[in-house]
Amino acid sequence: MKAVLLNGSPREGNSYTALAALKKGFTHIEDLVIEEIAAGDVSVSPCLACEVCHDSGMCVFDDDTNEIMDDIVSADVIVFATPVYWWGITAQLKLIIDKFYSRSSQLMECKKQVGIIAVGQMPVEDTQYELIRKQFECICGYLGWDIAFYNAYSAYDAGDLAENADAIAEIEELWKQIK
Ligand SMILES: Cc1cc2nc3c(=O)[nH]c(=O)nc-3n(C[C@H](O)[C@H](O)[C@H](O)COP(=O)(O)O)c2cc1C
Structure with a gap:
């Protein structure tokens, strides 16, 4: 089983801490290979909507996009940890x-289990966490992926x-939510 842990933060902060705690728990899952991606450390250019990828399956940019997509395609589990920036996920x-x-x-063909951790300054009752949950529900619904957990924390x-x-x-x- 392969898990990709995607840290949406540009710093080694709360999202990083959450993923470190998750990783500790994930050691209970047998034969789990973990790939970590720090969105702040990779080079991913904004999508141009050039549509070239629709024929080739490859992004035209000579940056980290295609390598990251290879990891995403081959993952069984994807965990997104994101700070809240302006009521949403980070731009990174x-x-x-x-x-x-x-x-x-390709992503629609392979079922994945998804975990989401959102960390913001505001208390966990704030609407922002519902907005982020909804966004991931839509993304995962479209791709046919299962959401194993969504947790929000104030920090x-x-x-x-x-x-x-x-x-x-x-x-x-949280590893117990992964089947
Ligand atoms: C550009 C920016 C925008 C932010 N917007 C929000 C926000 O809308 N709501 C909120 O609760 N916190 C907001 N914050 C605070 C971060 O979500 C908070 O510091 C979080 O713990 C950062 O996570 P990290 O330590 O993983 O980077 C913002 C911080 C930055 C830098």
Whole structure:
């Protein structure tokens, strides 16, 4: 089984901490290969809507897009951890998700289990977390993927989530949602 952990944050902050806690739990899953992608560290140009990928299945850019898409296509599990930026996911993560367009028919053919962790400054009751949940429900519904978990946490400074022992303990148990 292969899991891709996609960190939408440009910093080693709360999303990074969440994925580290998740990884600790994921060690319970037998034969799991983990691939980590930090959206802030990769080079992914914005989609041009040139449609070349619709014939070739490849993005025209000579950047990290095609390699990342190879990882996404071959993954059984994809976990998105994203800070909330302006009531939504980060631009860095959205650049990568936009490129799913280049492999959409392939991605629809292979069922995936998806986990989502959203971290924002606002309390977890804020509408922003519902907006993000809805966006992923639409994306996963379109691609035919299953959402195994969606968890939201309130944290602001880079070290805040690490100090929330209850949140970390909860994230470490999320591997149990993967079938
Ligand atoms: C550009 C920017 C926009 C942000 N917008 C929001 C927002 O709309 N709602 C919110 O709750 N927090 C917002 N935040 C705060 C981050 O979501 C918060 O600091 C989060 O913990 C960052 O996650 P990270 O440590 O993984 O980078 C924003 C931060 C930045 C830098």
